[in-house]
Amino acid sequence: MSAGFADIDWARPWLAPIETRGRRWQAAALNGYADYLAALNEDALQAALVTGRGERLAFIAQEELPAGASYEGHIAQTGSVPTRHNLHDFFNGSMWFAYPRIKAALNARQAQQIDALGIGPTRGGVRDALTLFDENAVLFACADASLADALRAFDWRTLFVVERAAWGARCEARIFGHALLEKLVAPYRACTGHAWIVDVPADYFSLDDAARRALIDDRVAQRLNTELLDSRTFAPLPVLGVPGWWDANASSDFYDDTTVFRPGRRSR
Template identity: 70%
Template structure:
């Protein structure tokens, strides 16, 4: 089945065929956090489109997930999106997420399970903006920021303000070299953006996410992964719903392969000498 484009940012229809699904390496740290469910979905996707939708919907029914307007979540084939319907508005009003048989939508669906409150908050804000302003040639600043979050965000959980300041200030030597031992004890990253995850199928040094800084208590790093994710889900969704003036300057760029422990080559401090990737940036931010 040829899948038509929907208006949500994605690879072209027909992209991300079966070799793409087979290429997911769940041992990579950016995928490992989703591996338990992802492995099942991957096998279903390799079986076929209908099998993937069935697996996603079985999980959605079991977890009783809802959208930003409280509609029960379900995943539908792309061709079931009514002609002329806005993607986010359709999800909000019906609970049905149009989903193609490709990597982009596979990872988008994964985020509804990994961080359901954040996805619901993004959908609520997007659909409210569509209700107020309609669907025009441009999204506007708030919707652009929401889309950037949805597509390319990293969640930077941090209990040490000096590390957050280093990230904001493009101080890579402090964040990634001098304070390397702080990763896992005072800061860590969760991937969120589904387009970012799609790019990381074939990782490259310049691949950069938009880090959303989340201040966490020191005790956060004593919790298990499920408790951490639940805390991030609640905290970030509350911020997204409660911050009226969302702008792209609320993010900080972070090259993914520079994250300590995420790429073998960054064990050498020389890895960070590449100024084309680890840029000086705008230190006045």
């Protein structure tokens, strides 16, 4: 079963950072589950990445997760990521290669919380925030504090219309959350990510994609290792509002839909 792999449109701009590897994985996934896992593990062997406690990254079939074992804890202890033959886990695997330090930092914090609190009916505030990041984060790289302020204040007109030329020059968005990437295989206007603001130097925007990702990977991972986390750390970001990501947003009228571009905290 292809599980929607054929529906990935690599022309979508938010997929550009993972396209090269993603196309190979897509072809393997369309051939079957075994070929798909083999492709992931071949790349993992070459990349020599590690999970939250320094274990070498690998991918296993979901049914190989031992009964009673926690998903995050198993990854931290063994390095093996239980992986299903579906889009959700396809994009999760992709993020291990695009942002390996962030993924390892998330895994380390998740495992730490499990060790301290165990597995209960609820995750608790820190694990909830870590899961939210893992599933739905958008990394908002920004060299202009006024743009970060506009995002936090829900000032969509400033962020997307007045300062439209700033995108790619003083700010940009990079999707990290694998559940969000899965949703965007079939994009819809209200699709919203949880933006994590990353302060970057002005010369960040002169770097190539690999260098930008490496800089963000390092800075965000360091913060995840030390910061107190809760859901208030994030700012909502309707992702199809990002200039250049959706043809309809070339018209400023696109941002008049207050069911998507809500006034939020700005009106308080």
